[in-house]
Amino acid sequence: MKLYGSSVSPFYERCLIALEMKNALDAVQYPGFPPGGMKSDAHFKGHPYGKIPYLELDDDTCLIEGQVIMEYLDGVVGGPTLTPADPYDRARASLIGRIVDTYIFPHQGKLSGNVIFGYQDPEGEQNAIEKGIPDAIKALERYIGDGPNVIGDSWSTGDAALIPYMFHAQLAKDAFGFDVLADHKVLAAWWGNVQDTAIVQNCMARMQKSFEYLQAAMAD
Amino acid sequence: MKLYGAHLSPYFGRCYLVMALKGQTDAVELGDIPGGMKSPAHMAANPTGKIPYLEKDDGTYLIESQVIAEYLDAILEGDALVPEDLDEATHALMICRIIDTYMAPAMERFWANRGYSDEEVKKAATESLPAAFDYLEHFITGGKYLSGDSWTIADAALIPWLFHMEKFAKQHGVDGFGDRPKLQEWYAHVSQTDIVKDSMVRAEKSLEQLLAFLQKK
Ligand SMILES: N[C@@H](CCC(=O)N[C@@H](CS)C(=O)NCC(=O)O)C(=O)O
Numbered sequence: 001m002k003l004y005g006s007s008v009s010p011f012y013e014r015c016l017i018a019l020e021m022k023n024a025l026d027a028v029q030y031p032g033f034p035p036g037g038m039k040s041d042a043h044f045k046g047h048p049y050g051k052i053p054y055l056e057l058d059d060d061t062c063l064i065e066g067q068v069i070m071e072y073l074d075g076v077v078g079g080p081t082l083t084p085a086d087p088y089d090r091a092r093a094s095l096i097g098r099i100v101d102t103y104i105f106p107h108q109g110k111l112s113g114n115v116i117f118g119y120q121d122p123e124g125e126q127n128a129i130e131k132g133i134p135d136a137i138k139a140l141e142r143y144i145g146d147g148p149n150v151i152g153d154s155w156s157t158g159d160a161a162l163i164p165y166m167f168h169a170q171l172a173k174d175a176f177g178f179d180v181l182a183d184h185k186v187l188a189a190w191w192g193n194v195q196d197t198a199i200v201q202n203c204m205a206r207m208q209k210s211f212e213y214l215q216a217a218m219a220d
Numbered sequence: 221m222k223l224y225g226a227h228l229s230p231y232f233g234r235c236y237l238v239m240a241l242k243g244q245t246d247a248v249e250l251g252d253i254p255g256g257m258k259s260p261a262h263m264a265a266n267p268t269g270k271i272p273y274l275e276k277d278d279g280t281y282l283i284e285s286q287v288i289a290e291y292l293d294a295i296l297e298g299d300a301l302v303p304e305d306l307d308e309a310t311h312a313l314m315i316c317r318i319i320d321t322y323m324a325p326a327m328e329r330f331w332a333n334r335g336y337s338d339e340e341v342k343k344a345a346t347e348s349l350p351a352a353f354d355y356l357e358h359f360i361t362g363g364k365y366l367s368g369d370s371w372t373i374a375d376a377a378l379i380p381w382l383f384h385m386e387k388f389a390k391q392h393g394v395d396g397f398g399d400r401p402k403l404q405e406w407y408a409h410v411s412q413t414d415i416v417k418d419s420m421v422r423a424e425k426s427l428e429q430l431l432a433f434l435q436k437k
Pocket residue numbers: 008009010011012050051052053064065066067101321
């Protein structure tokens with residue numbers, strides 16, 4: 001199996017961190033960006049929207065959408081399961097990914113887009129900081145448990161979806177002075193619990209490296 | 221358990237269809253939003269201010285139609301709509317995701333109350349919706365069902381949109397699924413089933429109720 005994409009993408013990185021939580025990073029190959037670059041013919045063949053990530057299976061068919069790929073990898077690769085057994089806990093874990101994708105990133109993307117690609121959307125940025133992201137975090141916090149992990153005391157797909165967002169939250173803090181943890185105690189408590197783990201540190205390092213690589217490429 | 225929302229909402233419709241496909245429509249109570257959309261009670265139950273949401277018997281809430289649909293599938297009796305087999309499950313869930321991420325935003329542009337500009341509506345009709353249909357056509361199995369050879373959660377996700385295609389998209393020149401043989405074959409089959417016919421009737425009734433309510437206001 002080959003996973004295409006780049007770690008600065010939270011949709012890609014959630015698949016990697018999930019694999020690392022399963023001690024199974026080597027179950028998959030990581031060619032990086034699609035052959036020929038983004039939106040090449042090969043890219044569109046693998047992913048009809050020309051997005052990343054996508055997972056090429058051994059029969060040459062492809063899976064798309066980070067959350068779908070992560071859940072698939074959780075099922076197909078050995079190691080501890082990231083899917084809680086209890087149906088409500090399972091729903092909570094998948095809600096975390098859903099809220100990150102549907103309510104946080106449409107807003108966070110304005111901030112990250114500015115930092116990474118230099119996009120300018122002052123109104124969107126302001127709305128993200130004042131309303132979009134705080135509202136989304138409010139919904140998110142309902143489904144984060146007492147810890148140490150999102151659900152109980154083991155890693156789940158909820159942690160895997162939320163941790164890569166924290167890298168982007170840090171970008172927003174550095175560039176805009178927007179500290180999402182200041183007003184969101186439940187999120188902050190969870191982050192306090194997990195941030196020093198090797199899993200999280202490795203994820204942040206991958207994302208930082210990928211971010212710097214992209215910055216250098218943009219500068220060229 | 222109580223599911224809040226209205227049948228006109230394709231997201232509410234997905235949850236209801238999961239119950240219908242499992243033969244379990246009596247297992248969950250249905251309710252209108254106490255105090256109406258965005259009331260304090262609504263926002264307390266679901267801070268996103270959207271429908272549907274599910275109130276569990278212990279008073280906690282679940283939000284997001286797909287999450288609710290998967291939860292109901294897991295806890296209610298009846299055939300599994302997320303297949304047990306991992307490859308089959310992944311396929312069905314990927315179709316749901318494509319519907320939510322790429323098709324729904326285009327279809328929502330036809331909702332008059334959203335205040336989209338003529339240009340945005342036109343773009344949805346001529347570009348984003350056709351593109352989303354192309355992607356669905358690319359990924360669906362072909363045959364009577366969207367994923368595999370029986371009803372799945374993917375059918376539950378797309379069926380409620382049929383009413384919106386008929387009622388709203390058509391007005392903007394979108395003629396069914398167009399020249400896409402797999403989607404056409406699916407439509408030809410499901411549109412003859414009671415599952416779909418009943419879903420259209422529920423949505424129609426819900427639209428009439430909404431219009432009557434708006435008129436009164
Ligand atoms: N819904 C997709 C989102 C993927 C996505 O937006 N990827 C971005 C990178 S973070 C991308 O490929 N953008 C390129 C483009 O949209 O053209 C998922 O969850 O995987």
